[in-house]
Amino acid sequence: MEQSVRRHHDRLFGGAVVDRQGGGLQVTAYSPATPGRESAPPPRARLRDRIGAVVERGFRRITSGAVAPYQSAVIRIGFSLTWLALLLREWVHRNQLYGADSPWSWAMAREWNATNHAFTILLWHDGRLWFEIVYMAAMAASVMLLLGWRTRTASLLFMIGVLALQNRNPFVGNGGDNVIHIMAIYMVFTRCGQVWSLDARRAADSRDGDQDGGRDVAGIAMWACFAAVLTVVTGLGKLSIGWALLLWGFLLAQMAWWLVRNYAPGEPRTVMAMVGNVVHAGAMLVIAVQVCLIYSSSGWYKIQGSLWQDGTAIYYALHLGNVTPWPALSHAVASSSLLILILSYGTVIVEVAFPFTLFNSRVRTVMVAIMMSMHAGIGILLGLPFFTMAMIAADSLFLPTAVLRWLSDRAARAVQWTRSLVPAPLMAQEQTEPVRRA
Numbered sequence: 001m002e003q004s005v006r007r008h009h010d011r012l013f014g015g016a017v018v019d020r021q022g023g024g025l026q027v028t029a030y031s032p033a034t035p036g037r038e039s040a041p042p043p044r045a046r047l048r049d050r051i052g053a054v055v056e057r058g059f060r061r062i063t064s065g066a067v068a069p070y071q072s073a074v075i076r077i078g079f080s081l082t083w084l085a086l087l088l089r090e091w092v093h094r095n096q097l098y099g100a101d102s103p104w105s106w107a108m109a110r111e112w113n114a115t116n117h118a119f120t121i122l123l124w125h126d127g128r129l130w131f132e133i134v135y136m137a138a139m140a141a142s143v144m145l146l147l148g149w150r151t152r153t154a155s156l157l158f159m160i161g162v163l164a165l166q167n168r169n170p171f172v173g174n175g176g177d178n179v180i181h182i183m184a185i186y187m188v189f190t191r192c193g194q195v196w197s198l199d200a201r202r203a204a205d206s207r208d209g210d211q212d213g214g215r216d217v218a219g220i221a222m223w224a225c226f227a228a229v230l231t232v233v234t235g236l237g238k239l240s241i242g243w244a245l246l247l248w249g250f251l252l253a254q255m256a257w258w259l260v261r262n263y264a265p266g267e268p269r270t271v272m273a274m275v276g277n278v279v280h281a282g283a284m285l286v287i288a289v290q291v292c293l294i295y296s297s298s299g300w301y302k303i304q305g306s307l308w309q310d311g312t313a314i315y316y317a318l319h320l321g322n323v324t325p326w327p328a329l330s331h332a333v334a335s336s337s338l339l340i341l342i343l344s345y346g347t348v349i350v351e352v353a354f355p356f357t358l359f360n361s362r363v364r365t366v367m368v369a370i371m372m373s374m375h376a377g378i379g380i381l382l383g384l385p386f387f388t389m390a391m392i393a394a395d396s397l398f399l400p401t402a403v404l405r406w407l408s409d410r411a412a413r414a415v416q417w418t419r420s421l422v423p424a425p426l427m428a429q430e431q432t433e434p435v436r437r438a
Contacts, residue, residue: 135165150199
């Protein structure tokens, strides 16, 4: 007992034990490892294991399903609604903006297009009927994408419509149009119809959960028409090599996915689904990076301006007569020097800091709310509603899923409350009418 006590008290911090036996000293190595437990791996091995675990979790997260389905749905709804509202607003001015009555004539646009090679189907023909068809087709594609009906086809048609009109006359747009221009291309590569869409509703009602099953006659007919039109325009030489490869590649990928889904439902289908999820995740990442670049570049350019350095830039913006729909309100805001100083410096600070706040969920949510409020103020005070709608749609990408689902639940409750106001006999008649027609 005494010897064991001495061994306990003579244990050294350096990892050795002094054994007082036989009147002498014997130093033995001491290991703090618990009996029955393996020794801990070296730090480098632990770091390698942690990195491997993170990579494995990320790979599973990306390939197992479409990431951020609610965020992709909200940008789909936001940008399609913005573009549709813009086309409706400019309906009476469509010929002056993009048609035959535009100061930027068809011949001038064609000569300009020969230098920048921008894609627009409006330059295929200079007839007024062709312009009307393209304009109304762009509106129809916006409605399709907004509702999420045949989302894959709608996203492609939406991109073609946006590029056709904006590249016909690139001098009548603003920053919001540029954002729609870029996002229309990116959304083609996303699976933005997973939720809040007619495709999702059809998938939920189907037996196997496919969005475009083999019995989807409308989807097959649309892609058949698209293939026929693409064959004709390719044969006529209307497409450049790059756009021909992109459109034909998109068509062939869709055909391959349909064949694999219906005739090879095993491993090939799983592999193609994983590839689609990876492409979707990459497109969502590119969209997020694009939004960060928009804010960071805007903030850093503002820093270089003397008016922003002095904190007076907002004052002069509020006194521009052509972009102040409510001069009294703008002048009331501009009358406060302290408010102008806060708004000027605050705008620069939040734009520069925005990309760095995305790593913390709480700070990111607060920053997104600030950015949305800022753009709402721009839309009201400076009369830029479509720019505001486009930027709020871009900001919505960074909203938490919990917030989006909460908004969805509230919207569903509002719809149910609205239906409850309809008289019961009328509601019963509406529900039985489709049965009678069938």
